[in-house]
Amino acid sequence: MRHIISLLMENESGALSRVAGLFSARGYNIESLTVAPTEDKTLSRMTIVTSGSDEVIEQIIKQLNKLIDVVKVLDLNDGRYLERELMLVKVKATGAWREEMKRMSDIFRGRIIDVADDTYTIELTGSGSKLDAFLEALDKAALLETVRTGASGIGRGDRILKV
Amino acid sequence: MELTGAEIVIRCLQEENVKFVFGYPGGAVLNIYDEIFKQDLFKHILVRHEQAAVHAADAYARATGQVGVALVTSGPGATNAVTGIATAYMDSIPLVVISGQVPTAAIGQDAFQECDMVGITRHCVKHNFLVKDVKDLACTLKKAFYIASSGRPGPVVVDIPKDVTALSTKFEYPKSVQLRSYNPVIKGHPGQIKKALKLLLEAKRPIIYAGGGVVLGNASDLLTRLVQKLGYPMTNTLMGLGGYPATDRLCLGMLGMHGTLEANMAMHEADVILAVGARFDDRVIGNPAHFFQNPRKIIHIDVDPSSISKRVKVDVPIVGDVKHVLAEMLALLDEMDKGPNAAALKVWWQKIDAWREKKCLNYKRDEKIIKPQYVIEKLWEVTQGDAFVTSDVGQHQMWAAQYYKFDKPRRWINSGGLGTMGVGLPYAMGVQLAYPKAQVACVTGEGSIQMNIQELSTCKQYHLPIKVILLNNRYLGMVRQWQEFFYGNRYSESYMDSLPDFVKLAEAYGHVGMRIERSSDVEGALKEAFAMKDRLVFMDFVTDQTENVFPMVPGGKGLSEMILAEDL
Ligand SMILES: Cc1ncc(C[n+]2csc(CCOP(=O)(O)OP(=O)(O)O)c2C)c(N)n1
Numbered sequence: 066m067r068h069i070i071s072l073l074m075e076n077e078s079g080a081l082s083r084v085a086g087l088f089s090a091r092g093y094n095i096e097s098l099t100v101a102p103t104e105d106k107t108l109s110r111m112t113i114v115t116s117g118s119d120e121v122i123e124q125i126i127k128q129l130n131k132l133i134d135v136v137k138v139l140d141l142n143d144g145r146y147l148e149r150e151l152m153l154v155k156v157k158a159t160g161a162w163r164e165e166m167k168r169m170s171d172i173f174r175g176r177i178i179d180v181a182d183d184t185y186t187i188e189l190t191g192s193g194s195k196l197d198a199f200l201e202a203l204d205k206a207a208l209l210e211t212v213r214t215g216a217s218g219i220g221r222g223d224r225i226l227k228v
Numbered sequence: 229m230e231l232t233g234a235e236i237v238i239r240c241l242q243e244e245n246v247k248f249v250f251g252y253p254g255g256a257v258l259n260i261y262d263e264i265f266k267q268d269l270f271k272h273i274l275v276r277h278e279q280a281a282v283h284a285a286d287a288y289a290r291a292t293g294q295v296g297v298a299l300v301t302s303g304p305g306a307t308n309a310v311t312g313i314a315t316a317y318m319d320s321i322p323l324v325v326i327s328g329q330v331p332t333a334a335i336g337q338d339a340f341q342e343c344d345m346v347g348i349t350r351h352c353v354k355h356n357f358l359v360k361d362v363k364d365l366a367c368t369l370k371k372a373f374y375i376a377s378s379g380r381p382g383p384v385v386v387d388i389p390k391d392v393t394a395l396s397t398k399f400e401y402p403k404s405v406q407l408r409s410y411n412p413v414i415k416g417h418p419g420q421i422k423k424a425l426k427l428l429l430e431a432k433r434p435i436i437y438a439g440g441g442v443v444l445g446n447a448s449d450l451l452t453r454l455v456q457k458l459g460y461p462m463t464n465t466l467m468g469l470g471g472y473p474a475t476d477r478l479c480l481g482m483l484g485m486h487g488t489l490e491a492n493m494a495m496h497e498a499d500v501i502l503a504v505g506a507r508f509d510d511r512v513i514g515n516p517a518h519f520f521q522n523p524r525k526i527i528h529i530d531v532d533p534s535s536i537s538k539r540v541k542v543d544v545p546i547v548g549d550v551k552h553v554l555a556e557m558l559a560l561l562d563e564m565d566k567g568p569n570a571a572a573l574k575v576w577w578q579k580i581d582a583w584r585e586k587k588c589l590n591y592k593r594d595e596k597i598i599k600p601q602y603v604i605e606k607l608w609e610v611t612q613g614d615a616f617v618t619s620d621v622g623q624h625q626m627w628a629a630q631y632y633k634f635d636k637p638r639r640w641i642n643s644g645g646l647g648t649m650g651v652g653l654p655y656a657m658g659v660q661l662a663y664p665k666a667q668v669a670c671v672t673g674e675g676s677i678q679m680n681i682q683e684l685s686t687c688k689q690y691h692l693p694i695k696v697i698l699l700n701n702r703y704l705g706m707v708r709q710w711q712e713f714f715y716g717n718r719y720s721e722s723y724m725d726s727l728p729d730f731v732k733l734a735e736a737y738g739h740v741g742m743r744i745e746r747s748s749d750v751e752g753a754l755k756e757a758f759a760m761k762d763r764l765v766f767m768d769f770v771t772d773q774t775e776n777v778f779p780m781v782p783g784g785k786g787l788s789e790m791i792l793a794e795d796l
Contacts, residue, residue, distance in 0.1 A: 075409060079346060079358070090351050120537070127534035133355040133375060136409040228408060 067096070067116045069141040069148060069218040071226050072129060076102055076109045080134040084111060087132065093117065093125050097150075097193075097215030108136065108228065112217045114193070136228055145221040151188070152196045153178075154203075155210040158185040162207050173199045184209060192216075233362045233393035234259035237326065240369040242269045243401045246297050248288060248661055249273070250281040254301025255341060256328025259393035273661065273690060276682040278305050280654035282312020283680070286321050286383075287651075287658030290641045291616060293446060295322045295377050296658070302328040303341030306387075307348065311648060313383050314352035318645025319467060320444060322381035324372045331391040332360055345387045354382030362395040370402045379412025380532040381444060412531060416548030421556050424502070424527040424544045425564070431500035431525075432572035433579075434460045437483065440467030440644065441505015441530060441550050448472065448637040450554035451504060457561060458568055461580055463491035465506050467644040470634035475613070480580065481589075484512040485781045486626040489588035489790060492781065494580050496522060496788040503528040505550045508539045509645075516540060518786025529553045588779050588792055589630055598747050600624060600699040600771045603754075604631035607669060607697060610754040615667040616641065616659045620652035620676030623705035626777045628671040650679030656694040657686060667758060671697045674724050675704045684737035687764050695757050696766045698730060701773050709776045713791075734766030743768045 074080045081100055088095045096114040103110045115125060122140065129138045141148075156166045158180070170177055170187045173195070179186035189199055193216055200211065220226065231239065237260050241249065250273045253261045264272050275281040278300045285296030296316075300309045306327040316323045330339040346358045355375050357368045365388070372384040428434060436458075442451050448471045455462045455478055462472055463483040472479055483491035495501070495513075501524060506512070513519045516539060527544040528536050536545040546553055591601045604627050607615070617632055618641040619625040625642055634640045641659060643651045656670040677698055687694055707722040731741030740763050744753045750769070757765040778793035 082347070083350060086350055120541075124534065124538060131532070131534050133407070133410050 066122075066142075067114065068122050069146065069216060070113045070115060070125065070129070070138065071141055071218055072111050072113070072138045073103070073108050073136045073226060073228060074111060074132075075134045075136065076107050077134060080109065081111075083132050083134055084113070084129065087128055088115070091124075091128060093121065097213075099215040099217055105228070112215070114216050137226060139220070139226045141218045141220060144224050146218050146224070147221060148192045148216050148218045149190050150193050150196055150216045151190045151214045152199075153212045154187045154189065154199070154208070156185050156187065156203065157183060157207040157209060159183050162204070165204070166207065169199070169203060175199070229399075230396040231399040232259065232396050233365050233388065234263045236362070236365050236397070236399050237369070237388070237393065238263045238267055239399060240366055240401060241297065242267075244295065244373050246270045246295075248285075249297045249299050250275055250285045250288075250658070251299030252278050252281055252301065252305060254305050254328065256302035256330060256390045257299060257393070259390065260299065260326075260328070273657070273686070275654070275686050277680065278308035279312050279650065280657070280680050280683045280686070282309045282323070282325060283315065283651045283654035284658035284661070285323055285325075286312060286316040287618060287641050287655035288662050289316075289321050289323060290655075291638050291659045292662045293638065295324055295373055298323065298325045300325070300327050301341070302330055302345070303343050306343055306345045310348060310352065313349055313385065315643050315646045315648040315651060316383045317352045317354070319440060319643065320381050321383065322376040323383035324369070324376050325383060325385045327385060327387045329358065329387045329389040332389045333391070335389065345385060349385050352383070353385050356385035356387065358387045358389075359392055360389070362392045362397045365392065365397075366399060366401050367405070371405050371407065374405045375410065379410075413533075413547045414549045414552055416529065416546040416553035416556060418556070420544055420546045421553060421560065424546060425557060425560055427500055427525055427527060427544060428458070428502060429564075429566055429568055432569060433497060433499045433576045434458070434502070434568075435494050435498040435500075436460050436462040436502045436504065437465070437495060437506055438462060438468045438471050438504045439465040439506025442468055442471035443637045445505055445531070445550040446637075447505070447551040447554050450551060450558060454554055454558055454561075457558070459573060460568070461494055461577070463487070463495060465509070465512055465644075466629055466642070468506065469629060469640045470637045473635040474633035475635055480584075482629055483787070484509075485514070486630065486777050486779065487781075488630075489586055489779055489792065490580055490583040492779070492787045492790060493583045496786070497579075499524050501526045503530075504554070505530060507535045510539070513540065514781045514787045514789070515784050518789070521786070586792075591775075591793060594747055594772070596747055598744065598750060598769055598771045600627050600701070600769075600775055601631050602747065603697065603699060603750055603769050603771065604628055604671070606751045606754055607671075608632045610751065610758055611667050611669065615639070615669050616663065618642065618652050618655035618659060618668070618670045620672040621647045621649045621706075622673045622676060623701070623709065623775070623777050624671050624673045624676075624699040627699070649676040652676055653680050653683045653687075653694070653696065656696075657683060657690075657692055660692040660694055661690065667695070669695045669697050671699065673705060674698060674700045674702065674727055681733070684734065684739060684764070684766075688738040691762065692764060693760070693762050694764050696764070698766065698768050699771050700727075700730070700768050701771050701775065702727065703773060706777070708774075712774075712776070713780075713782065730766055730768040734764075739764040739766055741766045741768070743770065745770045
């Protein structure tokens with residue numbers, strides 16, 4: 066099953082490679098991994114999307130906790146959570162596509178953030194599956210380039226991950 | 229007053245009460261070596277290869293329980309140390325390895341003797357640090373010692389660029405460290421402990437399975453009390469030997485790939501297993517699918533939560549320091565009016581005794597040819613079971629584990645997890661330095677000993693009266709055994725050709741050499757060697773070339789599917 070794991074770690078050089086290295090060394094899947102400093106500059110927050118059986122996920126959580134730089138780990142799937150990902154999509158905007166792409170962007174609540182003679186760049190946020198759905202719906206012939214940030218996750222309500 | 233980085237390193241080691249630093253100098257650590265020259269609070273042991281420095285520090289830690297310390301230069305010094313570090317990591321040994329690094333400004337420029345030590349060792353350390361600012365040096369070393377020795381112990385690398393050792397700062401050694409991200413659990417959960425006891429007392433076919441965690445956690449006395457109070461059978465892993473007296477009736481010996489019939493069968497048929505500081509390794513339980521065929525309940529005590537339910541699903545996990553948890557268990561047990569199920573236990577012991585009757589460690593004795601098992605039996609007798617025994621990796625290691633009955637913890641020093649050939653001699657050095665008066669035997673093979681034989685020179689320099697017990701079968705015996713059993717006798721590259729004359733070699737290094745070729749000479753030679761209390765004696769026992777280690781659970785098979793000597 067797909068799991069979203071959130072963790073806080075010391076904002077130190079090498080911390081990211083320890084986490085990434087753990088996943089490759091132990092053969093765990095990584096679908097995506099995002100990391101950035103938090104409001105507390107000494108901490109970074111990472112969101113990892115992974116998949117595996119319950120036993121594998123349990124081991125992943127334990128192994129992450131074992132890393133000395135990792136301060137806290139939360140499996141978001143243990144409760145209610147929100148997931149958002151940002152995607153930028155460059156599409157052809159010539160001929161009939163110019164209207165069509167604008168319409169598609171509106172349907173998915175995207176924003177066109179760059180307009181050129183032959184292309185649009187659309188910004189879209191949502192869960193991973195919403196972004197997938199957008200790409201599915203798009204005329205493949207018009208698709209020029211995509212870039213995704215990977216998912217960020219946060220617990221709902223009073224589920225808070227903080228030191 | 230300000231101190232240089234190099235002076236700070238020395239001061240920190242002194243603050244940590246380090247007695248020995250095992251090392252080898254080079255450009256990046258010259259400032260540190262200059263400070264070593266000026267002090268005499270700890271002794272530096274100059275090895276002949278950095279791998280041996282780390283192994284010796286590792287053995288010092290295994291034998292004493294103190295953190296071992298090694299010091300190596302950048303680049304090749306650091307990479308030579310890696311096998312030693314990985315070996316210590318796999319067996320959870322507390323080490324601090326200090327490596328030199330090129331100056332901070334040169335890092336990343338492919339400078340002379342540069343290697344990314346932090347990157348290279350990431351997967352074989354408990355943690356590692358690159359110290360970029362001399363102001364962080366003392367605090368980092370404090371953290372290194374703390375991390376290495378607390379929780380589940382392990383090696384920590386501190387990589388120090390040369391300029392950091394030259395720059396100065398105010399020195400203050402922190403009294404203690406707090407890491408918000410690292411808080412090893414010490415006390416076990418009381419509810420879990422109660423549950424475990426209940427399960428244990430209800431057991432009809434219990435077994436206590438104890439690993440290296442008992443030795444590392446200094447919990448042998450408590451384990452012994454618990455086992456004896458319950459009267460339950462117990463078995464040790466390779467790493468746990470000595471954690472419970474091997475000569476006691478309740479001890480079934482070692483389990484696993486080369487475990488005894490009684491230990492493996494009891495483990496396989498038990499209805500409740502109490503695992504203490506052990507990790508259900510593949511060399512211990514064999515094929516996990518086969519292991520799961522029998523329904524049973526498992527209680528698992530370990531400091532490392534990630535060891536629990538990693539390979540087998542555990543019913544009652546107890547995370548905590550084994551010493552605390554066992555003490556807690558014993559206290560609770562004392563309060564209870566209920567004891568074990570005596571009737572069931574009697575039946576269980578009858579079954580176990582029947583397995584024992586098979587005497588699976590019996591071997592064909594020979595009047596002339598030296599049987600390797602016989603050498604170990606005699607070694608045990610001659611040293612009155614009181615020696616420190618280090619070993620290399622191979623058949624000789626298994627025979628040492630099977631036939632030397634360890635009654636005390638920290639006496640059996642070997643590479644269990646990584647299985648590193650070449651550890652034996654440097655391990656013996658670390659032990660002999662820690663206990664200069666003790667009898668230290670290094671059981672080895674002619675393949676393994678040649679992996680670090682240069683250390684005979686170190687032994688000479690520091691007058692280490694080690695007894696090298698070479699079981700010389702002219703084969704990479706363990707490889708040969710697998711080729712005999714599983715590869716149709718195709719002995720691909722497992723014959724050791726062009727062996728040196730070990731007697732002359734030992735003499736060339738300034739030691740005593742002996743060659744023993746007849747069974748009847750074994751005991752006398754051992755007595756003679758151990759009587760030479762101040763000399764290293766290299767004993768080349770010319771042993772039966774094709775002897776195999778039994779029992780054996782072939783790879784991929786279940787614990788009860790052992791090959792016994794009598795089957796062949
Ligand atoms: C560094 C290293 N290389 C290879 C091996 C694989 N290996 C395991 S046992 C063994 C043979 C050891 O031969 P020897 O030291 O002569 O001991 P024997 O088995 O004959 O007692 C080998 C090659 C290893 N464990 N370590």
